[in-house]
Amino acid sequence: MQISNRLTGIGLAVLGAAAAYGGSLLPPVPGQQVGPNVFPMVIGIGLVLCGIAIAIGVGSSFEEPEQVVAAEDGSHVPAGQEAPVPHAALKTVVPPLLLLFYAFTVDHLGFIPTAAVMVAATCFALGGTWRSALILALCAPPAVHLVFAKLLRVPLPPGLLPMPW
Amino acid sequence: MSTFIEAWQMVLAPDVLIAILLSAIYGLVVGSLPGLSATMATALLVPVTFYLSPIAAIATIITASAMAIFSGDIPGCLLRIPGTPASAAYTDEAYAMTRKGQPELALGICLWFSALGGVFGTLSLIIMAPLLAEFALSFSTFEYFWLAFLGLMCATVVARSSPVKAIAAMLLGLLIACVGIENPAGTPRFTFGSTDLLGGIEVIPALVGCFAVAEVMRAMSVPEPPQLERRKFGSILAGQWKLTKEYPKQQARGNIVGIIIGVLPGAGADMAAWVSYAMAKRFSKTPEKFGTGHPEGLIEAGASNNASLASGWVPSLLFGIPGDTITAIAIGVLYMKGLNPGPTLFTEKASSMYALYIIFMLGNIIMIPLGIIMIRLATFILRAKRYMIMPVIVLLCAVGSFATGNNLFLVITVAAFGVVGYLMEKNGFPVAALVLGIVMGSMVEQHFITSLIKSDGSLLPFFARPVSAVLAAITIGLMVWPLAVWLYKKRPQGRAAAI
Amino acid sequence: MTELSRRHLMAGAAGLGLASQLASPAIAQTFPVRPITLVVPWGAGGGTDATARIVGSIMEREFGQPVNVVNRTGGSGVVGHSAIATGAADGYTIGMITVEITMMHWQGLTQLKHDSYTPLALMNEDPPGVQVSASSPYTDLKSLADAIRANPGRLKASGTGQGGIWHLALVGWLGAMGLPPSAVPWVPSNGAAPAMQDLAAGGIDIVTCSVPEAKAMLDAGRARSLAIMASARNPQFPNVPTLKEAIGVDYSVGAWRGIAAPKNLPAPIAERFTTVLKKINESKEFTDFMAARGFGVKWADGAGFAKFMAEGDAAMGVAMKAAGLARQA
Numbered sequence: 001m002q003i004s005n006r007l008t009g010i011g012l013a014v015l016g017a018a019a020a021y022g023g024s025l026l027p028p029v030p031g032q033q034v035g036p037n038v039f040p041m042v043i044g045i046g047l048v049l050c051g052i053a054i055a056i057g058v059g060s061s062f063e064e065p066e067q068v069v070a071a072e073d074g075s076h077v078p079a080g081q082e083a084p085v086p087h088a089a090l091k092t093v094v095p096p097l098l099l100l101f102y103a104f105t106v107d108h109l110g111f112i113p114t115a116a117v118m119v120a121a122t123c124f125a126l127g128g129t130w131r132s133a134l135i136l137a138l139c140a141p142p143a144v145h146l147v148f149a150k151l152l153r154v155p156l157p158p159g160l161l162p163m164p165w
Numbered sequence: 166m167s168t169f170i171e172a173w174q175m176v177l178a179p180d181v182l183i184a185i186l187l188s189a190i191y192g193l194v195v196g197s198l199p200g201l202s203a204t205m206a207t208a209l210l211v212p213v214t215f216y217l218s219p220i221a222a223i224a225t226i227i228t229a230s231a232m233a234i235f236s237g238d239i240p241g242c243l244l245r246i247p248g249t250p251a252s253a254a255y256t257d258e259a260y261a262m263t264r265k266g267q268p269e270l271a272l273g274i275c276l277w278f279s280a281l282g283g284v285f286g287t288l289s290l291i292i293m294a295p296l297l298a299e300f301a302l303s304f305s306t307f308e309y310f311w312l313a314f315l316g317l318m319c320a321t322v323v324a325r326s327s328p329v330k331a332i333a334a335m336l337l338g339l340l341i342a343c344v345g346i347e348n349p350a351g352t353p354r355f356t357f358g359s360t361d362l363l364g365g366i367e368v369i370p371a372l373v374g375c376f377a378v379a380e381v382m383r384a385m386s387v388p389e390p391p392q393l394e395r396r397k398f399g400s401i402l403a404g405q406w407k408l409t410k411e412y413p414k415q416q417a418r419g420n421i422v423g424i425i426i427g428v429l430p431g432a433g434a435d436m437a438a439w440v441s442y443a444m445a446k447r448f449s450k451t452p453e454k455f456g457t458g459h460p461e462g463l464i465e466a467g468a469s470n471n472a473s474l475a476s477g478w479v480p481s482l483l484f485g486i487p488g489d490t491i492t493a494i495a496i497g498v499l500y501m502k503g504l505n506p507g508p509t510l511f512t513e514k515a516s517s518m519y520a521l522y523i524i525f526m527l528g529n530i531i532m533i534p535l536g537i538i539m540i541r542l543a544t545f546i547l548r549a550k551r552y553m554i555m556p557v558i559v560l561l562c563a564v565g566s567f568a569t570g571n572n573l574f575l576v577i578t579v580a581a582f583g584v585v586g587y588l589m590e591k592n593g594f595p596v597a598a599l600v601l602g603i604v605m606g607s608m609v610e611q612h613f614i615t616s617l618i619k620s621d622g623s624l625l626p627f628f629a630r631p632v633s634a635v636l637a638a639i640t641i642g643l644m645v646w647p648l649a650v651w652l653y654k655k656r657p658q659g660r661a662a663a664i
Numbered sequence: 665m666t667e668l669s670r671r672h673l674m675a676g677a678a679g680l681g682l683a684s685q686l687a688s689p690a691i692a693q694t695f696p697v698r699p700i701t702l703v704v705p706w707g708a709g710g711g712t713d714a715t716a717r718i719v720g721s722i723m724e725r726e727f728g729q730p731v732n733v734v735n736r737t738g739g740s741g742v743v744g745h746s747a748i749a750t751g752a753a754d755g756y757t758i759g760m761i762t763v764e765i766t767m768m769h770w771q772g773l774t775q776l777k778h779d780s781y782t783p784l785a786l787m788n789e790d791p792p793g794v795q796v797s798a799s800s801p802y803t804d805l806k807s808l809a810d811a812i813r814a815n816p817g818r819l820k821a822s823g824t825g826q827g828g829i830w831h832l833a834l835v836g837w838l839g840a841m842g843l844p845p846s847a848v849p850w851v852p853s854n855g856a857a858p859a860m861q862d863l864a865a866g867g868i869d870i871v872t873c874s875v876p877e878a879k880a881m882l883d884a885g886r887a888r889s890l891a892i893m894a895s896a897r898n899p900q901f902p903n904v905p906t907l908k909e910a911i912g913v914d915y916s917v918g919a920w921r922g923i924a925a926p927k928n929l930p931a932p933i934a935e936r937f938t939t940v941l942k943k944i945n946e947s948k949e950f951t952d953f954m955a956a957r958g959f960g961v962k963w964a965d966g967a968g969f970a971k972f973m974a975e976g977d978a979a980m981g982v983a984m985k986a987a988g989l990a991r992q993a
Binding site: 002003005008012015016019022023026027029031032033034035036039040043044046047050051053054058085088089091092093094095096097098099100102103106107115118119120121122123124125126127128132133136140141144148152153154155156 | 209212327329330332333336337339340343348349350351352354355378381382383384385386387388389550551552553555556557559560561562563564567568571573574576577579580581583584587588591592594610613614617618621622
């Protein structure tokens with residue numbers, strides 16, 4: 001998702017201002033000349049300056065258009081000229097949503113079912129067939145579970161489908 | 166001499182050799198998985214070392230960490246997802262080489278110069294340990310402040326984008342580093358009442374989100390890139406000797422910088438890679454080639470991060486002061502096994518010390534054959550379909566970040582950074598600069614504030630202490646230099662216009 | 665335990681007239697039937713982690729069930745401590761709690777306190793030492809104390825972050841000498857090791873951290889330990905006097921580690937744990953391990969541990985208010 005420089009610049013400046021303001025509210029600490037408020041304020045002001053500079057286009061001359069290497073010989077194609085993917089915007093948010101799904105359900109469903117859903121959904125969204133999604137969902141979660149829970153002793157929740165090991 | 170033979174006997178014991186081999190494979194695999202770092206590989210080994218003999222226990226840590234730092238380059242090179250923070254500095258470079266059809270060259274560079282760097286680092290450990298330790302002990306917070314500041318400046322050098330956006334990305338990283346209570350004042354900042362934010366945002370989930378998750382997100386919106394042509398994968402080591410001869414200066418500089426940064430407590434392989442890559446670019450005759458798949462920066466940074474790993478053991482072994490996060494864990498294991506760090510380790514337990522040196526050497530030597538096998542196996546993913554690889558990466562991101570603290574909040578952090586990383590990348594902000602800011606943020610603040618407390622608010626010691634003065638001069642020089650060059654270039658035109 | 669005494673115990677429980685308690689000893693007899701999770705609120709490789717792992721490995725043998733040590737890090741220890749407190753009180757989730765539990769609630773970081781748990785056993789305590797650089801002009805604690813009195817605010821100390829246990833040890837010591845916290849300003853650091861390094865680099869004058877944390881630098885001849893803030897000398901450092909011996913100030917403090925379970929753990933299970941932990945605490949394997957790392961072994965059973973924490977908590981409250989670290993409620 002490409003946002004105009006003006007908008008990102010303003011966004012950064014607002015974030016910087018909020019950080020500087022939030023920082024300025026922090027109480028000083030006895031025995032320290034420079035309190036916890038100074039760093040957020042310095043960084044915040046820096047962000048405001050950078051944001052303004054970006055919004056008015058300073059330094060944009062250094063930027064190179066995003067390129068996608070398209071061929072074996074390394075020739076570049078400007079971004080955005082490839083064939084479009086259907087529902088691209090919708091699919092883009094799939095990975096972070098799946099991670100959130102994992103974080104909130106793994107304790108209830110258990111690792112294997114949650115992981116299977118994640119793997120199958122990602123595979124399908126990337127254009128895999130139902131068959132490949134199913135195969136991956138059946139194989140990948142137990143394999144990952146074996147390595148992490150058994151060999152590395154990471155406590156993955158058993159949930160509905162405890163593994164035999 | 167008898168201690169030396171004794172040391173060999175210790176290393177050649179079957180349990181130690183098996184431990185080295187298994188931990189080498191383990192390190193290679195864990196380091197190469199996106200979402201799992203070298204530090205985590207070491208941390209996950211701690212329970213295992215509990216059941217091993219002392220030499221075998223230390224051998225697993227030494228071997229696994231060296232392997233993981235190298236193999237962190239593999240996913241960076243093949244998928245543009247760095248396996249460890251130390252690889253983040255040059256991931257784009259390595260990936261560009263792969264897309265140019267030279268994955269074997271890129272991975273060969275990472276392997277060959279990592280191993281060489283490791284060997285040089287070990288030699289420095291053997292020959293100059295007391296001298297280096299002396300140097301490390303002369304660093305106080307004033308010096309560290311300048312060092313951290315220098316590290317931050319690498320953001321603008323490394324990035325191939327607008328310097329303003331690079332600085333903005335770095336500042337964003339610094340702001341993220343502000344979150345939590347781990348600041349000099351011990352005051353909760355920007356935690357919004359959340360317990361999970363109290364400890365701050367850690368580098369690993371941020372790195373995993375910004376690179377791995379963002380890469381999967383990008384894959385969702387673009388069609389599958391053309392497959393690399395099916396052909397016999399070339400020799401991995403071919404051409405490395407030529408590169409070694411072609412770039413001796415870069416390599417030597419990488420090794421030296423790596424050793425120096427590694428020996429300083431608190432600054433480890435991550436910072437070594439950044440500084441070396443930035444130096445390679447700054448001193449290069451062809452800086453414009455950087456970022457397009459040019460070997461120079463890879464050589465210097467690849468050598469540097471592995472060299473720093475070995476020299477990081479110097480303060481750990483002599484004074485029990487960790488050089489980086491990996492040796493911090495290793496010190497715990499040393500104590501657990503009765504090899505208490507300190508000068509007595511070098512006198513009373515000299516044979517154990519020699520055994521450690523031998524293991525370092527062995528580890529870096531077997532890195533080459535095992536690394537080649539690993540690279541051969543890993544390159545299969547270049548041929549695999551994207552929809553078979555990416556789902557596993559998403560799963561590994563979740564499990565790997567969870568494993569760093571056994572805390573599900575880390576998975577949420579990864580998701581958030583995935584979105585941030587994706588948006589930044591799409592809008593021309595270098596993600597690597599954000600990671601640098603998070604890595605270095607607390608260091609800059611910590612050392613600045615503690616220095617001021619020590620000097621009762623005076624800024625003078627920042628410039629008065631000898632080492633500090635040198636570092637200050639370098640820092641300020643580097644800041645003023647581009648400005649001076651710019652002004653110098655402008656001058657003749659200005660004069661021409663005036664006349 | 666003989667059959668007779670067990671029956672005796674059961675009769676005693678029945679005598680209390682609580683039917684619910686009748687069933688519990690039966691549980692305690694068979695406990696545990698599945699793996700136990702031992703939560704550590706700090707990262708792998710640290711001192712707490714090492715102590716927990718040795719305890720866990722001996723416990724595994726005693727119980728004949730796996731004991732999984734799990735590092736739950738984050739939130740400066742708050743996340744792990746709350747994971748222990750909120751676990752199911754069935755004996756299958758226990759944890760190693762540390763001195764920070766008596767400090768964090770004063771800072772307003774959490775609601776959790778020492779009484780949010782079923783204390784099972786205190787296993788270790790390490791008092792801080794007063795360390796100076798080897799090149800420092802102060803060779804005994806008295807000359808150092810005189811220098812602090814003569815020039816308040818000139819000497820700087822470090823050892824951990826702002827408001828950490830060693831910071832409060834310093835404040836408490838100064839308080840016991842009748843001095844305000846500002847007499848020796850605190851330089852926050854990321855732990856004892858960097859502080860010891862800065863001591864050697866000449867950046868600071870005093871480090872108050874536990875003697876085992878300073879051991880490597882002491883052995884290297886880079887630092888000197890002038891005294892320890894304990895009621896008795898450490899047998900591993902017999903030449904280091906206590907505060908009382910050195911300057912006649914009676915003050916002791918320490919960083920401790922103990923095993924605790926979620927609140928309302930059934931008493932028979934708690935007793936079972938305490939019996940096993942007592943055995944661990946006295947085992948040669950544990951004492952040898954702790955001696956090798958320089959850690960002090962300390963013992964208190966559930967009730968003793970509860971009392972120990974309550975006293976420590978009150979003392980921390982006083983020190984933290986004096987240092988301006990407690991959040992004014």
